[in-house]
Amino acid sequence: MCLSGLLSIVTAPVTSRKECVLEIPKEDEDMKVPTALLELQAMFPDEEACWKHLRRMRWPRGFVCPRCGHRKSYPIEGRRVEQCQACRYQVSLTAGTVFHKTRVPLRIWFLGIFFVARHKKAISALQFRWDTGLGSYQTAWMLLHKLRSNLRPRAGFRLRGLVEADETYVGASRERGVVGRRVVGKSIVGMAEEQREHTAGKVRLAVLEGVSFDDLGPFVRGVIDGHDATIRTDGWKGYLPLEAAGVPHDPHTQGKDFARSAKLMPWSHTVFSNLKAWIRGTFHGVSRKHLQRYLDEFVYRFDRRWKEEELFGFVLRRALGGEPFPYHRLVAEQRA
Numbered sequence: 001m002c003l004s005g006l007l008s009i010v011t012a013p014v015t016s017r018k019e020c021v022l023e024i025p026k027e028d029e030d031m032k033v034p035t036a037l038l039e040l041q042a043m044f045p046d047e048e049a050c051w052k053h054l055r056r057m058r059w060p061r062g063f064v065c066p067r068c069g070h071r072k073s074y075p076i077e078g079r080r081v082e083q084c085q086a087c088r089y090q091v092s093l094t095a096g097t098v099f100h101k102t103r104v105p106l107r108i109w110f111l112g113i114f115f116v117a118r119h120k121k122a123i124s125a126l127q128f129r130w131d132t133g134l135g136s137y138q139t140a141w142m143l144l145h146k147l148r149s150n151l152r153p154r155a156g157f158r159l160r161g162l163v164e165a166d167e168t169y170v171g172a173s174r175e176r177g178v179v180g181r182r183v184v185g186k187s188i189v190g191m192a193e194e195q196r197e198h199t200a201g202k203v204r205l206a207v208l209e210g211v212s213f214d215d216l217g218p219f220v221r222g223v224i225d226g227h228d229a230t231i232r233t234d235g236w237k238g239y240l241p242l243e244a245a246g247v248p249h250d251p252h253t254q255g256k257d258f259a260r261s262a263k264l265m266p267w268s269h270t271v272f273s274n275l276k277a278w279i280r281g282t283f284h285g286v287s288r289k290h291l292q293r294y295l296d297e298f299v300y301r302f303d304r305r306w307k308e309e310e311l312f313g314f315v316l317r318r319a320l321g322g323e324p325f326p327y328h329r330l331v332a333e334q335r336a
Contacts, residue, residue: 031056033313040114040312050106051080054093058320065089098146100324104139108132112143113319116151117311121282122297142327147315148293150322151300158225159202162195162250165220165231165239166268167211170276171285187288189275189295190219193267195232200267202303205275205295207288213241221247232265271302289333 034040044050063073063082070086083090094100099109111132115123123131125141134140169186188208194201204223208215216238220231226246233239235253242249252264275298279286286294304311 031060031313033310033316034114035118035309035312037114040110044107044110047106050110051093054099054106054320057316058093058097066091096324098150098319098322098325104134104143108134109143109319110316112147113315114312116144116147116297117301117315118308120301121278122301124283142330145290145293145330146325147319148297149325150318151293151315152296153204153299153303157202158229159192159194159204159223160225160228161201161230163192163224163229163231164195164265164268165190165192165216165233166265166272167191167208167216168272168276170279170291171288187291188215189272189291190216191268191271192220192223192231193271195265195267200271200302203271203299205299207292207295211236211238213238217241217245221245234265274302 032043034043044053062071063084064071065073065084065087067089068084068087070084072085073082073091074085075081076083076090080093081090082093092100094102099106102109112123112128115128123144125137125144128134128144129137129140132140167188167190170189171187188211190206190208191203193203206219206223208219220239220242224231224247230248230250231239231242232250232252233242235251239249239251275295278298279294283294300315301311304314307314
């Protein structure tokens with residue numbers, strides 16, 4: 001059966017709201033997550049199954065009124081709202097989340113979360129629209145960007161140990177006759193990545209304005225643990241003031257010795273290669289205005305590549321714990 005066939009049930013009528021939300025999950029009850037597309041369809045065959053799961057995710061220990069703390073509620077007929085039995089305060093399941101005021105069925109949202117979480121190449125808005133039967137490209141594009149908006153790295157975490165720092169260009173071709181770091185029409189992406197013995201550690205990517213120390217310095221200092229990190233670079237002059245700024249720096253001027261470069265900084269080249277292949281292969285290029293969210297999505301999956309089977313739950317929690325990302329904000333970015 002094609003994916004559109006799997007989703008045909010989205011338009012089917014749902015059961016009464018009374019039948020789904022009053023069941024409070026036990027504290028020790030496992031929160032199973034789908035690891036395959038057919039498993040996703042089996043776990044969430046209709047909208048009620050999605051809403052029930054969303055409620056369990058938002059209130060894993062049962063409803064708690066944000067106003068008075070009472071633990072009992074009842075649903076409001078015809079609405080996705082819980083009303084506290086004590087003070088009668090009404091709480092929307094989606095208020096203050098990525099799903100706030102959504103008109104898109106939750107099954108479509110869950111499918112978007114699945115593709116973002118489980119597909120290494122993710123999915124483009126055009127492909128997502130075709131696969132789900134959404135009415136417009138804009139709706140598909142907006143949904144995916146809303147999910148990406150809450151995948152940025154958590155504040156407070158810092159890279160440690162030996163950290164490779166480098167930069168690359170994304171989004172345009174090099175101008176003929178222009179060499180080195182002088183590139184026209186591209187977005188500059190800075191990278192910092194923990195270098196471990198047999199693999200890469202955590203990685204951070206950011207869109208930068210330039211390649212001088214004014215741009216590279218704040219980026220590097222903002223993502224590393226200042227007490228437990230040494231930066232290794234290719235010796236580019238934009239990194240040289242790091243030492244004077246109090247950041248241990250291990251520069252290695254490499255020139256055109258690519259073999260030496262690969263040995264000294266093995267993972268930065270791998271990450272950049274994977275990033276560019278992902279952007280070209282899935283999205284065929286992205287706008288600088290929205291590039292940071294694509295970088296955040298890439299980093300989120302890369303840092304959790306050993307936990308792929310749990311990613312659906314991780315991304316859904318981010319969507320519930322994140323902030324609404326209204327359409328007018330996306331439109332404003334488009335016009336900027």
